Every structure is written in structure tokens, then in C-alpha cells.
Amino acid sequence: MSEQRYEVVFRGDVVPGQAIVEVKQRLAELFAAEPARIDGMFSGRPVVVKRNLDRELAQRYQASMRKAGAVVDIRPAAETEATTAGSNEVNQEPPQLPDEQVDVAPVGADVLTPEYRRDFTPANIDTSYMSIAETGADILQDNEKQPVPDRQVDTSHLSLDDPE
Template sequence: MMSDRRFEVIFRGDVVPGQSLMDVKRRLAELFGAPDAKVEQMFSGRPVVIKRDLDEEAAARYRVVLKEAGALVELRPVDPDRQAANEADRTEQTVPPVANPADGAGEPSGQNTEVPQSGPEHSKAAETIGVAPVGADVLPPEYRRDFTPREVDTSYITVDEPGADVLKEEEKSPPIEREVDTSHLSVKDPE
């Protein structure tokens, strides 16, 4: 019996352990038929929606095809109410479709989803990316811990001049004299 649940295929940039990142990117570029720059956007650290509104079986096929290419994806169930609300305001990236997993061939599935381009017409996605000012809190409140500054006595610490011998005479060990025979070693002139 088929479930009526719908899924999104989400990629966060994770690769199968032991796979080379460069090889995975190359295979994804081939799989999507996309230029390297588009595939590079998938590895930005942000979740990327590979495919939306799939039944459970199709979503599982996508996961298998992408894992074979070296990419680890998450299948996220779509809440019908949330899906309707998100249709009007999509802010997550999408990428070109994977070869149709149903037929096992390397042909694109024909549906037209793509990675947003840069530019003013795509500024909504760009608005969510930024650099925090120096000294800003970058952790959301739920990840922050209470911080209590401690008074640490550093009055006993001293700093010597550069090049100074930092060991006191009583802390130094005498060097151990050893006889090492190097008569069997030779150095060849470079050619």
C-alpha cells in the first residue's frame, strides 16, 4: 500500500565517507547536466532542495541515485499545510533535476527546477546570506550558554626578551655524549 505522504530531497553538502569531494562534485555535475558553478552552489553549507513533492518511492530512488554519486541526502516529509504556504514563498535553493531514477537512464526528467542565478531578480535568496559584524553573536539563543567571567591570577607569569634562555640553570639537563659511527655514510654530489 502506497503512502500519500510527499517528500523533499534535501542536500546539505555531505558526501559518502571515503569519497573525494572533487569526484562527488564532478559526478553531480554529470548527473544534473549542470555547470560546475551551479554544483558548487550546492556545497555552500545551506540546505538545497534537490526535488520537491515526491512520493515515498520516488524520493527513495533519488536517495539511491545520489548516494551512488557520493552525495548524502535527507528525505524530508512535507506537511501539506506547510507545503501550501511555502509554494507562495520559496526561499530555499533548488537544483536541476536528477536523471529520472524511474527509468534508470541518464536523461533529465524534464521538469524545470534550477539553482537561482545571482542578480537583483534573485535578491530574496541573497538577502538571507551575510557576514555578521565583528563582535556580533552568531549563535542563536538556544545554543548559547551562560558565561561567568573568572578572575585568574596571572601576576606570577613573566615574559622574557626574544631569544632569551627560558630554562633556569637548575632546570637544564647536561647533554649526553654519544659516539656515533658515520664512516659508512656518504653524500653523493648532485648531478
């Protein structure tokens, strides 16, 4: 029986706190690829970055991409892909979905693992000086209004042609 092979899959997720523009730039440097090609990886669909890898090499790809700010998954390669040679090009084909059932978390459940959670401290901002005007109300005070001069604009030289 042959050794299990893996593929590295990117879905466009970035490490929390990373700017997507900077992540794209670092990935372009990492893969020595054109920015347009890297932009295609952020389409929202899974992209197989590298196929036919042993587990150790797949984990090194994952670590390198995480260092660049990208979150990738390592998945077992399909049998047909395990026999093909790996490619240095980013493959735009999405991987096959597993036959397992996908479940949705219940309302209010924590969906982030502890490593991705950040402490949240609400800001105490004084808004007591603010008010809300009624719909359609003039929001400028009389002393804030500037008169709009009447202008005479001559449009007699303009005409409309028949579109046919």
C-alpha cells in the first residue's frame, strides 16, 4: 500500500488581524506569482495550492502560508490525484467535498476556536450631546444655511436627437 498523499487547499481566509492586501502581497512573493493570479485565489471557492504531498511537506506549506497570513487546510488527496505528479501552479479546481454531513452551529454558539478569539472591551463613548431629527426635518440651523443664488442657464442651444 502506498503512502498517503495530501493536498493544500486555500479558501481565501486570512489570519485574524491581518490585512488582506498585505496577505495577497506576501503570497505573491511566496509563490513568485503575478498579483492577478493571487487575486484569483481569493474568489471564495476552494483552491488547491499544491497536490500530491507527503504529510510533512504539506504541513510546511501550511506553515509558510500561515506565516504569510493565509489560512489553509490539509486534506487527503483523492486516489486519482495521488498517482499524478504535483504541480507548481495553483490549480483553480475546487476539491471534491467529503461524503460526510455538514452541520450548522446553533444560534449563539461560539464558532471560533479559542486561538482565533479576541477579547472585546466595548468603548465607552459619550453620545449624550447627539440627537436625532425627525424624518424630513431640516438638519441645518438657520445660521448654518448659505443662500443659493438663482442662476439663469441658457439651454436653448441644446437639442435631443431621435434615437432611431
